Amino acid sequence: MKITSARVIVCSPGRNFVTLKIETDQGLTGIGDATLNGRELAVASYLTEHMIPCLIGKDASQIEDIWQFFYRGAYWRRGPVGMTALAAVDMALWDIKAKAAGMPLYQLLGGRSRSKVMVYGHANGKDIDDTVEAVLRYKEQGYVAIRAQSGVPGLASTYGVSKDKLFYEPADADLPTENLWSTTKYLNHVPKLFAKVRDAVGDDIHLLHDVHHRLTPIEAARLGKELEPFKLFWLEDAVTAELQEGFRLIRQHTTTPLAVGEVFSSIYDCQQLISEQLIDYIRTTLVHGGGITHLRRIAALAELYHVRTGFHGATDLSPVTMGAALHFDSWVPNFGIQEYMRHTEATDEVFPHDYHFNAGFLYCGETPGHGVTIDEKLAAKYPYQRAYLPVNRLEDGTLFNW
Numbered sequence: 001m002k003i004t005s006a007r008v009i010v011c012s013p014g015r016n017f018v019t020l021k022i023e024t025d026q027g028l029t030g031i032g033d034a035t036l037n038g039r040e041l042a043v044a045s046y047l048t049e050h051m052i053p054c055l056i057g058k059d060a061s062q063i064e065d066i067w068q069f070f071y072r073g074a075y076w077r078r079g080p081v082g083m084t085a086l087a088a089v090d091m092a093l094w095d096i097k098a099k100a101a102g103m104p105l106y107q108l109l110g111g112r113s114r115s116k117v118m119v120y121g122h123a124n125g126k127d128i129d130d131t132v133e134a135v136l137r138y139k140e141q142g143y144v145a146i147r148a149q150s151g152v153p154g155l156a157s158t159y160g161v162s163k164d165k166l167f168y169e170p171a172d173a174d175l176p177t178e179n180l181w182s183t184t185k186y187l188n189h190v191p192k193l194f195a196k197v198r199d200a201v202g203d204d205i206h207l208l209h210d211v212h213h214r215l216t217p218i219e220a221a222r223l224g225k226e227l228e229p230f231k232l233f234w235l236e237d238a239v240t241a242e243l244q245e246g247f248r249l250i251r252q253h254t255t256t257p258l259a260v261g262e263v264f265s266s267i268y269d270c271q272q273l274i275s276e277q278l279i280d281y282i283r284t285t286l287v288h289g290g291g292i293t294h295l296r297r298i299a300a301l302a303e304l305y306h307v308r309t310g311f312h313g314a315t316d317l318s319p320v321t322m323g324a325a326l327h328f329d330s331w332v333p334n335f336g337i338q339e340y341m342r343h344t345e346a347t348d349e350v351f352p353h354d355y356h357f358n359a360g361f362l363y364c365g366e367t368p369g370h371g372v373t374i375d376e377k378l379a380a381k382y383p384y385q386r387a388y389l390p391v392n393r394l395e396d397g398t399l400f401n402w
């Protein structure tokens with residue numbers, strides 16, 4: 001089955017998405033997500049200029065060989081732009097292979113390990129009371145796992161806290177917005193938030209929190225320790241993870257479970273974190289981690305060390321990633337949880353899909369392939385719009401982590 005054409009579709013139905021479509025001489029087509037928030041056109045160009053010319057004429061069924069060709073063959077390995085582009089190719093090829101087999105993708109991976117995929121929703125509010133209310137609303141909708149983020153007193157704006165309760169869109173301007181940050185104010189606030197949230201929601205709901213890489217290991221250790229009474233499901237991205245051994249310090253001090261990895265692009269970013277059992281959940285998902293072919297290796301390594309998956313699933317990961325991820329989640333033995341932030345109606349219309357949400361769980365469909373397509377005519381009505389993630393500064397002006 002030869003690849004006859006491949007093209008990149010960039011569209012912005014409420015936010016930017018980059019999609020790769022691969023066509024074959026047998027009439028089968030597949031699509032993959034190539035969206036890298038705030039750097040979309042770099043991946044689009046990497047695909048168009050450097051990968052697509054090499055793809056034409058290759059046998060679409062040789063997924064592993066094509067993966068190795070672009071990973072080893074490029075000489076310049078890893079990195080978010082290259083691995084996102086590779087992920088799009090990989091996802092599209094798995095889509096084609098599953099369609100050729102007449103099977104939903106999870107069947108090719110090894111079949112179902114579970115009937116439904118537990119997801120967590122995003123509750124956020126401007127202050128503690130507002131956040132508690134948002135958490136209770138998620139609980140009413142049937143969610144069994146809820147992430148809670150709240151504004152911090154004394155800080156004008158905080159990441160993850162939007163005006164809209166179901167969507168939040170961090171890439172909010174055509175030049176980066178600047179936020180201000182105070183670790184002291186944040187650390188004083190979060191334990192108070194979770195005391196109230198746990199009290200309101202009861203013991204049966206899983207609670208999660210995202211620090212967004214803003215603490216040092218010893219600060220994260222203190223936060224983890226102070227949050228222990230509230231039994232979090234996980235504390236996410238407590239510190240930046242370029243220094244993998246930094247997590248040892250956090251681990252020595254707290255039993256609060258740790259999740260990290262949404263910005264990772266390969267197994268080498270988490271090898272030490274996993275093999276030293278420094279984390280409990282690996283967040284890297286298909287689109288930024290080289291696709292299904294590479295995530296299978298990460299999940300298999302993680303399984304050895306009692307680390308479970310907790311795939312990234314914010315709105316900047318397109319429905320294509322969500323569809324493929326749900327097949328992976330339905331199969332992978334060491335599944336933990338799946339992040340779920342709803343896409344806008346416009347996005348859902350551009351990317352028709354067969355997965356659905358019901359009472360706290362997502363269900364992948366039974367259509368052959370990963371179950372997501374793209375309406376190209378509709379996509380063309382939403383041209384690319386430059387949009388950046390914000391940057392974050394300390395109150396004295398020092399540029400800080402976002």
Ligand SMILES: O=C(O)C(=O)C[C@H](O)[C@H](O)CO
Pocket residue numbers: 037170210212262312313314315316339389
């Ligand atoms: O979903 C999360 O946990 C995030 O931290 C979302 C990120 O801000 C977002 O995906 C960045 O592109």
Ligand SMILES: [Mg+2]
Pocket residue numbers: 210212236237262
């Ligand atoms: Mg996060």
